[in-house]
Amino acid sequence: MKKFIEEFKSFALRGNVMDMAVGVLIGGAFTSIVTALTTNFIQPILDVVTGAKTYTLQDVAGFGTAFISAVVNFLITALVLFILLKSINKLMSLSVIKKKEEEEAAPTTKICPFCKSEISIEATRCPHCTSELDK
Template sequence: MKKFIEEFKAFALRGNVMDMAVGVLIGSAFTGIVTALTTNCIQPILDVITGAKAYTIQEVAGFANAFVTAVINFFITALVLFVLLKAINKLMSINLIKKKEEEAETPTVKVCPFCKSEIDIEATRCPHCTSHLEEVME
């Protein structure tokens, strides 16, 4: 179950999945702006031009208020998504840094069994005492 959760986390936090989710949310918020524009700005203008309806000042103010509210909702949604993605990216970078540190912890030196000095892990002969190390390791 742990492996499944880790795989799902890796899938969900990949860049293209997050980008798609942000696109859907921003798109739905922008749909609110377009709807408010058509129902509260364009439709009343067409109604007045065609003579279908006359509006009072209060109704016109209500239309303007509804459109401004939709624009504000869009910007609030965009701000929340921006902050959320910034936090997710920060957490991902911290996680990547930890993984790099763990990988760097692999040993690069070993101790010579004869003179106890540190030598390269791939050395077959100690540079200090010139002992053959392959015989000891096998």
């Protein structure tokens, strides 16, 4: 079960999945802007032009506030997503840095100064040229 959770975490936090999730959320928020624009500006203009309905000044003022509300909701959603992604990217970069530090362990080999062969770090004599090595 632990391996399954690790695999899911790496899948979910991959760039493509995160980009797709952001796209879906921004698309949903932008839909409300388009709906508000259509309902509050384009439809009333068509109603007046076709003579289907007449509007008072109070009605027109209400249309503007609904559209502004949709725009503010979109901006808040975009800001929250930006902060969320920025923090996830920061956490991911910290975990990558930590893994790289763990991988960069102490060397296990060294180069013989006489014959330039690769030998064990603990060797006191080179197995190739039998030279005595400094500790």
